[in-house]
Amino acid sequence: MKKLITLIFLLIGAVSPTLSQALRVAVAANAQFVIGALQADFKQKTGIEMETIIGSSGKLTAQIKNGAPYDFFLSADMEFPNQLFKDGFGLTEVKEYASGSLIICSIDALDLKNWQQILLQSKISKVAIANPSLAPYGKATEQALRHYKLWDKVNDKLVFGESISQVNTYITTGSVSLGFTTEALIHEYKSKDKLNWERLDSKVYGKIRQGMLVLRYARNRNFEKAMKFYDYLSSASAKQLLKKYGYQVP
Template identity: 60%
Template sequence: MMNFFPFRLLLTFCFALMIQFNNSAQPLRVAVAANAQDVIKKLQVDFKKKTGITIEVIIGSSGKLTAQIMNGAPYDVFLSADTEFPAKLYAAGFGSEKPKIYALGSLIICGNTKGDIKNWQKLITSPQTTKLAIANPKTAPYGKAAKESLEFYKLKDWVEKKLVYGESISQVNTYIQTGVVNVGFTTEAFLYENSDKSKLKWTRVDTKTYSALTQSVILLKHPKGNQLAQATKFYDYLSSASARKIITANGYHLPKQN
């Protein structure tokens, strides 16, 4: 009777090699808040050039991505538009180390309007502004910041009927670009993403009127082995001179380095 043991052993060895190959070939899964969807494309290219590691980007609102991670989504790194959601993940045991701030954002109000955008508080309460876009404050940090600013100026009730909510800041940007709304609250980085800025008027919202938009990154516990090494490389890369240069060139400010 033929002994199939060596053949079985060979098959097991080949199968193990295939699994290892598939794991190593799997792209790094990076969940990214919608406000950073443009800058992540540039970071993605630069990181691959430097390391050879491919990144698969998943875009969404910070709140929705956090919910997905807590429900088992197999992401390796998460770039949020705030510190609150990553801190929540870390406290719940989903992070391998404390989150760190990688960029500082700023809120603007922007749109294709004939009104005086500099005096935006008066503009949004005037009859000429019929629709005002804002991201969902519950899931999008830039939406939360916009709500805080409206409340600071005691304008929330005045404009409630005019508000058009976007699922994420990306949807708000679409509303602004397509003229669905007169004006909208968005990130300053939007100005760097939009190729046709000439039609848009914009102004910064006073930073004293909303909580700081400190954008954090967290290394998640999901990756193992080679995937963990790659995730750690990207996590560390965000603090590199090369990454910081790309971040500042796309409408963000930088946190102080220790």
């Protein structure tokens, strides 16, 4: 009997660390604001703790391929998670959980309704965009600028951020005259009344469909928790929060 009790305690000791591990979620920088609200709501509903790692979708994808211990991926597009799934890094099909809006934004007193003309003014010397090869919002910005035949005209003014989070810092600190970013910034920035912004026509860039993927690292660690979060992001509660932060939901 004593041996049996000892064995039970040993098993509990071996299992409990796994059970107590927080769900590790890699989050594209565009969702850095809304993820806090989703995280709190998810914990309230399930009791599950979550740890978030913020970065550009491209950089997070590279980290996952190099063995980063992430259970879940929230990308700013569908391409990166689909690539991961194709290469064997996913346990679920990639699913769209939201789509984003691209805006042009500045803390300067600029009338951005005519932003195409403003970009060409000599007083506008620095324009922030996310790196198109790493961040889907940067890719969308390049598409929009090329649509208006502005890419080559303003290329020498462009300041590339590693992620949309870095672009937001450039904009809100006044390091640049203006920048292209996610509409989610407007719904979270504490001094939002100081921001001048204009939403770009969604027809001039590809739809920013944002995908989610349960990663294979979760298989022996947090699979049940990851699947609960996967289902949660399609719930009415999560969709309401996403809409509040400027996203469209499927």
